[in-house]
Amino acid sequence: MINFRYHLVSIAAIFLALAAGVALGSGPLDNAKNILGDSKSTAAPVDQSDLAGFESAYAKKTGTSLIAGKLKGESVAIFTLPGARPNQVRGVKSAMRSGGATVTGEVSLTSKLLDSASRQFAEGVTQQAAKGVQGVATTGDSYLQVGSALGRAYFAKKTTKVDASASTISAAFAEGKLISVAAKPTQLASIAVIVAGPNPADGNQGQGDIVAQIASGFDTQAMGTVLAGPSASSQDSGFLQVLRASDAASKVSTIDVSDSAAGQLITVLVAAREIDNNAGSFGTSRSADGSMPN
Known part of the structure; x- marks a missing residue:
């Protein structure tokens, strides 16, 4: 079979x-x-637009066979960041399903959560909602603890039903307007996929640092975590650029071509690689591990 790299x-x-x-x-x-x-x-x-339409149709036609079954038996919860393009979010969700995964739900991290001025409030919600819950990080960066608690509400090492602790944490974060739940999950997912927009609001690199810590927190609960964004997100203090320069890069995979149909499909391969604890950086020439996993 002619491989996908040839098609690209x-x-x-x-x-x-x-x-x-x-x-x-x-x-x-x-x-x-x-x-x-x-x-x-x-x-x-x-x-x-015609060229983009051609690329999209061609990638979907030739790439679905490459990702078929790669996430069979796995489940994915989609988290979005402020500025994430709805069409790219839909594309990533569709690709995950084509790869065999169940998409358990979709949640947005709000600007309030990513505002450093809300740090103490987010810490308070985390401490109250996750008090006594086993497996939630209680040391390290405060936003890592936030991510670990929020991750406990949506992820587990294997797909399982939503329990009382997960429901309590999710409700507390939603009540505090730290998250917005677009599609409430009925089960905990094994893989976290975060979809970013091009840049943090107002070029605020502080948001990128917060996202890197939250993603690391997710990874304490999920089998794997992926941050996907458009090519612009890996430069000019974009979300991916900041994470790639942080310690989170050793745990969380990134792919900076979610603004293309091919990139959305490759996100499936990156997620599958994460299941085996293999973090990597993929996409454009700014990606350390090449255009796509081998």
Whole structure:
């Protein structure tokens, strides 16, 4: 079977061919038309939305066989950050299902939670809601503890039913407007997938640091944790750039191409790798471990 890496190269080749066609249209061939008197002839502009649509359709058509069954028997809870694009969130969820996973629910981390001015409030909610709950971190960075408690509400090492402790913690965070639950889960998921937007609000790197700690907290409860974002998120103090530069990078995987259909599919492979405790950085040339897992 022709592998997916070949297909990605094929897509690039097609784009180059299209680009070359545009260049020729305004180069020597265009000059020849001018000589023949067709001076008003111009090359038609390339519709970037058409190219994006082609890439999306091609990736989904050829890539689904690559990810089929990779997450069979696993479950995923999707968390979104402020600024995450709804279409990218939908794409990641769809890819997880195509990989065989059950998507247990969708939760948003609010701007209030990611505001350092709310640190003490978040700490208070965590301490009250998770008091006496086994397995929740009680040492380390306060946002790691927040992530561990919130993770206890949505994740477990294997898929299991939501228990009383999980419900109590989730309700407390929702009541405090630290999270917003779009789809309430009926079971605890084994894998955490966090979908980011391009950059923290107002370029606030502090939000990136908070997310890195929360993601590390999730990882204390889940089998694996992945932070996915668009290419812009791995530069200019974006969420992925900050996490990759932190200690969290040794536990939490990242992929910075969630703004492409191919990237959404590759997120499945990254999540599958996380099950075996193999964290990595994938996507663009800014990713230390290459475009995709081997």
